[in-house]
Amino acid sequence: MPAQPPVSKVGSGPPQGSGPKEVESKGPGSVVSLPNKMGDAEAGKKIFTQKCAQCHTVEKGGKHKTGPNLWGLFGRKTGQAPGFLYTDANKNKGVVWGEDTLMEYLENPKKYIPGTKMVFAGLKKKSERKDLIQYLKQATSS
Amino acid sequence: MPLPQAIETQDDQRRATMSPWSGQQMQRTPFLLLLLVALAQGVTPSPKACVTLPSPGGSTVSCFSPARFPAPLPADTVHLAVEFSTLTQLPASALRGATGLRELHLASNRLRELPATLLLPVPRLEVLDLTHNSLTQLPPGLFRASAALRVLVLKANRLEALQASWLLGLKGLEHLDLSSNSLQTLPPGLLASLGALRTLDLGDNQLETLPPDLLRGPRRLERLHLEENRLQVLGERLLAQQPALRYLFLGDNRLTTVAAGAFHNLKELDMLDLSNNLLSSVPRGLWESLGMPSRDMGDGFDISGNPWVCDQNLDDLLRWLVANKHRMFSQNDTRCAGPDALRGRMLLEVSGSP
Numbered sequence: 001m002p003a004q005p006p007v008s009k010v011g012s013g014p015p016q017g018s019g020p021k022e023v024e025s026k027g028p029g030s031v032v033s034l035p036n037k038m039g040d041a042e043a044g045k046k047i048f049t050q051k052c053a054q055c056h057t058v059e060k061g062g063k064h065k066t067g068p069n070l071w072g073l074f075g076r077k078t079g080q081a082p083g084f085l086y087t088d089a090n091k092n093k094g095v096v097w098g099e100d101t102l103m104e105y106l107e108n109p110k111k112y113i114p115g116t117k118m119v120f121a122g123l124k125k126k127s128e129r130k131d132l133i134q135y136l137k138q139a140t141s142s
Numbered sequence: 143m144p145l146p147q148a149i150e151t152q153d154d155q156r157r158a159t160m161s162p163w164s165g166q167q168m169q170r171t172p173f174l175l176l177l178l179v180a181l182a183q184g185v186t187p188s189p190k191a192c193v194t195l196p197s198p199g200g201s202t203v204s205c206f207s208p209a210r211f212p213a214p215l216p217a218d219t220v221h222l223a224v225e226f227s228t229l230t231q232l233p234a235s236a237l238r239g240a241t242g243l244r245e246l247h248l249a250s251n252r253l254r255e256l257p258a259t260l261l262l263p264v265p266r267l268e269v270l271d272l273t274h275n276s277l278t279q280l281p282p283g284l285f286r287a288s289a290a291l292r293v294l295v296l297k298a299n300r301l302e303a304l305q306a307s308w309l310l311g312l313k314g315l316e317h318l319d320l321s322s323n324s325l326q327t328l329p330p331g332l333l334a335s336l337g338a339l340r341t342l343d344l345g346d347n348q349l350e351t352l353p354p355d356l357l358r359g360p361r362r363l364e365r366l367h368l369e370e371n372r373l374q375v376l377g378e379r380l381l382a383q384q385p386a387l388r389y390l391f392l393g394d395n396r397l398t399t400v401a402a403g404a405f406h407n408l409k410e411l412d413m414l415d416l417s418n419n420l421l422s423s424v425p426r427g428l429w430e431s432l433g434m435p436s437r438d439m440g441d442g443f444d445i446s447g448n449p450w451v452c453d454q455n456l457d458d459l460l461r462w463l464v465a466n467k468h469r470m471f472s473q474n475d476t477r478c479a480g481p482d483a484l485r486g487r488m489l490l491e492v493s494g495s496p
Contacts, residue, residue, distance in 0.1 A: 046471050049413055049441045050391060054317075054341065054365065087221070088195050089204060110249055115193070115204035115223050117245060119271045119295055121322075 039127075044135025047128055051120070058139040067118060073097050073140045078113070089115030102133050197221060200242055215240040223247035230254050230276070238263045249273040249295075256280065262287050273319075274298040285311035295319040297343070306331045314338050321345040321367065328352060333359035343367040345391065350374065357383035365389040369415065372396050378403040386410050393417040393444065402427045412440045417472065418447035422479065426458040433466040445489075446472035449479035452492045460493035 048058070055067035062069040068084035075098065079091030093113050095101045105112040106129045108122040123129045191208035194201055200220035205212055207226045211233065215222065219240040225247060234257035237243060243264040249271050258281035261267060265287045277299040285291065288311050301323040309315075315336050325347040332353075333339060339360035349371040357363060363384040373395040381387060385407045393415040402425035405411070411432055433439045443466070450456060463470065467490055470476070478484040484492060 042471065046415075046442070046444065049389070050367075050369075050415070053441075085198065087202065088197070110225055110247075114206040114225065115202070117221065117247070117269075119247075119269065119273070119293065121249075121273050121297055 039130030039132075039134035041131070041134040041138055043128075044131035044133065045139070047123070047132045048135055048139075051123070052132075055118075055120075058136065060142070070136065070140045074137060087115055087117050089113050090118075099133055099137075102136070103129055106132065199244075211236050217241070219243055221245045221247075224251065226250045228252055232257060232260060234259050236260060240264060241266070243267055245269040245271075247271045248275070250275075252276050254278070256284060258283050261285065266290050269293040271295045272297075272299065276300050278302065279305075280308040282307055283310075285309065287311065289313045291315055293317040296323070298322040301325060303327070304329060304332060306334060309333075310335055312336055317341045319343040321347070323347055325349055328356060330355055331359070332356060335359065337361050339363055341365040341367075344371070346370040348372055352380060354379040355383070356380060360384070362386050367391045368395070369393040370395070374398055376400045376404045378406070381405065381408060389413045389441070391415045392419070393447075395419050397421055400424050400428060404428065405430075405432055407431055409437060414439065414443040416448070417444040421445070421448040422451045423455045424459055429458065429462040433462065433469065435465060439466065439469045442469040442471050444471040446475035446477075448476075450477070450489060451480045452478035452484045452487070452489065453481060456489075460489065463489060463493050 048056075055065050057063055057065065057069045058071060059069075060071045062071060064081070064084045068081035068086070070081070072081070075096060077096055078093040079086040090113055103126075106123050109116055109118050109120055110122075123132065192203060192205040192212045194203050194216060196202075197220065200218035201216040202221040203212055203215060203219055203223070204221075205224045205227070208224060208229075209227075211224060211229060212222075213236075215237070217239055220242055222237075222240065222243060222245070226249075229251045231254060236257075237246075237260060241263060244266060246264070246267060246269065250273065253272065253275040254277065256277070261270075261284060267288060268290055270291060270293070273295050274297070277296065278301060285308075291312055292314055294312065294315055294317070297319045298321075301320065302325065304320070304325065306329050309318075309332070312318075312335065316338055318336065318339060318341070321343045322345070325344065326349065328344075328349065330353045333342070333356065336359050340362065341364060342357075342360075343365075345367040346369070349368070350373065352368075352373070354377060357366070357380060364387065366384070366387060366389070369391045370393070373392070374397060376392065376397060376399070378401040381390070381404060387408055388410050389412060390408075391413075394417070397416065397419035398421065400416075400421070405414075405428060408431050414432065430436070433443070445459075452460075467473070470490070473488065473490055476489045478487050478489065478492060
């Protein structure tokens with residue numbers, strides 16, 4: 001029986017045959033690997049599955065779980081994913097999510113947003129945060 | 143200079159203390175006099191550390207770096223956070239009166255112990271976060287009224303050993319996080335009473351071996367985190383207890399040996415991480431149930447950072463890689479350590495499928 005072609009949707013599955021030298025155009029199921037300085041989105045995808053996917057989805061129209069769906073995150077103020085019940089702490093933080101704010105937040109979410117109900121200690125390693133943020137940049141926008 | 147008119151009579155004085163902030167009084171009463179009166183009545187400014195806000199279903203009390211545990215708690219408290227303090231313990235009565243409490247966030251304090259009766263007043267508690275404290279043990283019976291608890295996080299404490307009896311009562315527990323402690327071994331039957339458990343995180347400990355019956359108890363475990371430990375061998379029995387497992391993290395251990403039947407029957411596995419171990423080879427048949435052609439591993443796999451010896455013993459793995467490379471993380475870091483002729487070559491390249 002012939003193998004089924006892999007089912008791909010945005011945000012699922014690691015990149016198709018990618019390595020640091022290959023830069024593919026972004027399409028469903030693929031993630032662009034950029035040079036290390038900017039964070040490795042492929043590594044970030046793995047981090048997301050390991051540490052975030054239990055509570056969050058990324059794709060457009062993805063469901064809210066314990067945490068909000070993250071589509072449209074970049075450039076949006078805290079606590080604004082439509083249809084999710086945030087704490088006041090999150091809604092009132094008042095920053096705009098981008099690379100810098102996410103770098104700070106993801107190191108220690110409870111310090112950044114005291115009173116948050118997000119139960120996640122954070123990512124101590126700067127490189128991991130960079131990778132994750134690169135992945136999120138791609139996976140949460142078109 | 144005569145005293146302000148406002149404090150002349152007893153009635154006026156009472157009015158001044160009962161409503162010190164009313165506009166008229168503010169105009170007529172110098173601030174200093176007001177403060178003196180307030181202090182005389184025993185009213186002190188509330189510490190900024192705690193904020194109480196209304197939220198759906200009740201009150202949210204949020205304390206950042208408080209000097210002491212907030213008391214008394216509003217009777218309708220549903221969400222309580224006391225974090226980033228230097229508190230080393232809690233009074234047994236800490237949660238009395240907050241019978242509707244749903245979430246208790248106690249991260250980043252210095253708690254060394256918990257009173258055995260702490261959670262008895264809060265049978266509806268669903269989330270307990272004790273991340274980053276100094277707990278070395280839990281008192282027996284702590285969770286005897288905690289059948290509603292879904293999430294228990296003990297990450298980053300000082301647990302060196304566990305006792306299965308500590309977890310009695312957690313019939314509804316879905317998520318148990320024991321990561322970043324100093325666990326060296328686990329007792330048999332640890333999860334026996336945790337029928338509802340979906341996620342177990344034992345990452346970043348010092349585990350060298352696991353009791354083969356470790357995973358007996360949960361009806362349907364989905365996620366198992368064992369990364370960053372010191373495991374050397376993955377036997378056949380461990381995962382046989384949980385055929386519906388979906389995510390398995392074994393990265394950053396010292397695995398040299400994986401039994402041929404270790405992944406047998408894992409027909410739901412969507413992610414497997416074996417990166418950064420000491421694997422030079424794996425037995426034939428290991429991959430039978432995993433990935434294509436049986437079933438696509440939707441969230442991928444990672445076998446990078448191992449000293450693979452790319453000889454004929456690795457044929458089975460290399461064939462499997464060809465069929466599953468679209469799900470392979472860290473392809474560039476998955477290389478042969480031997481034989482000499484192939485050292486440094488990518489496994490994908492050697493498999494005939496660059």
